[in-house]
Amino acid sequence: MLALEFMQRALLAALLVGLAAPAVGTFLVQRRLALVGDGIGHVALAGVAAGVFTATSPIGTALIAAVAGAVLVELLRARGRTGGDVALAVLFYGGIAGGVVLISLAPDGRGANLTGYLFGAITTTSWTDLAIFAVLGVVVLGTIALLGQRLFAVSNDEEYARASGMHVLALNILLAVLVAVTVVVSMRVVGLLLISALMIIPNAAAQQIARSFRATVLVAIAVGVTTSVAGVALSYAAGTPSGGTIVLLAIAFFLLAVVGSQVRAAAHRRRGGLPDHPHEHGPGCGHEALTHEGHVDYLHDGERHAAHGGHYDQH
Template sequence: MTIFEMFSYSFMQRALLAGTLIGVLCAVLGVFLVLRRLSLIGDGLAHITFGSVALALFAGLQGAAMLLVSLPVVLLASLGILKLAGKARLGGDAAIGIVSSVGVSLGVLLAVLGRGYGVDLFSYLFGSILAISRAELLVAGGLFITVLALLWLYYNDLVALTFNEELAAVSGIRVRFLNGLLAALTALTVVLAMKLVGVMLISALLILPASAALQVARGFRMTVILSVLFSLLSVVGGIVLSFLLNLPSGATIILLAFVIFCAGYLFRQLQTVKNRN
């Protein structure tokens, strides 16, 4: 089978389009999260997503209808993390740990109670991008536009907040609002990405492209551009390889992203040695 024949299938077209949308979102948000040392929030929200998926399946929902449960649950969880960190005298990592452990516990409990959907739950744990439906693609497109529009609207404030939160607060920037916005946008992206790489691997898609870009880029804007490029290479390449070699799409995407990160790290080390000499 040639590449052109592979792209003629409608499910491959939907997978590549959905993967592109989600890859861009993860790449851009990942830069903010990695620079602010908030990478763990993606992992925490992924665990909450597991619980929300189990809840939706327990309620008999499938496909795009599952988002009616997952989106509000994960959004509330993201805001709950911020509230716990600010009001309960907890660090951000402790708040993430508390909320994520509740999400996993809920998911496991519901998985035991609803024994009939083990296969469905497995597909959401590890991704099934080739099975994405047209309705799910439309939802992904709508949320993609919403998230990018909000990022563009508050871009300058988010950049200022990323590099110096105290200075941003003194400058009149609404720090609490922007922290909530960033957490909410991350929650939306995590829910979208669960069909792409699965809830167990979502945090890697947020972290790896951004981390790879930070190895080679100079300046914030170039970091975002390279992060998007690396993410798209990982997603598109992973989907194609998974189809041709009959491999799990989520794991293939993440391993390819890791290879790109390793290449970026080696490039940085070589540049360091060259500059010393």
């Protein structure tokens, strides 16, 4: 397999996606906007269709459409009267409708190219595509490395971030752009219809294992890289689509993590730990301590936990 040039490109593309998608998805999970990747994916579909229709680069037009759609939705959510759920619905259906109309107007034969972007066609990734994905992936990961703490603060509590003097709208728009770029990087690997799964499922698995935000990000990236690379290799051996294989592997990781978390919690309770909370908070536990109405809360997985008697309260 490694002797084949197209598989070398496929594995490198899977590695990039496995790094970038869970890293960005962490903040979407924190904001409880797990499906926003789907919405931006639908707008990217319209961009791909525009590229196919005009016989230009679908990656370039998809990037423009995805970034524009992501910024528009964030502005609507922040300043408009339209609710976040309505804005996402407009994003979903507008992107699909625009893509369908443009493809129907494309010359005969061009529309067939759309399938690879919808469901992934990693083996058709060219060296040029890979170079573009690498640049975009470095931009995404570099931005998260530089501004991760601020993005976390905004994702966790916008009011607190605003009171602290942070530019909340600018950071939210930046996060939306990162999601859009990640969607474009990932569309050849898992497809526009499945990209949200690779952003969210590794994070869902990581939350079952990790006990701090930093650890959650690292575990999610590890799961993303493992499932992406292993999924491509398995799809080559089994003759299955790479996108679906990767997502199914990620779901398997999530189910294993859930079972492992339940087993660990049960063992902890048998040893006298607090019910339904396997981690005991206190000075030096690794979580940020926040003063709250005469007691101390510990920031845990994006929520504030405080020990009260024999249980934990969530604030």
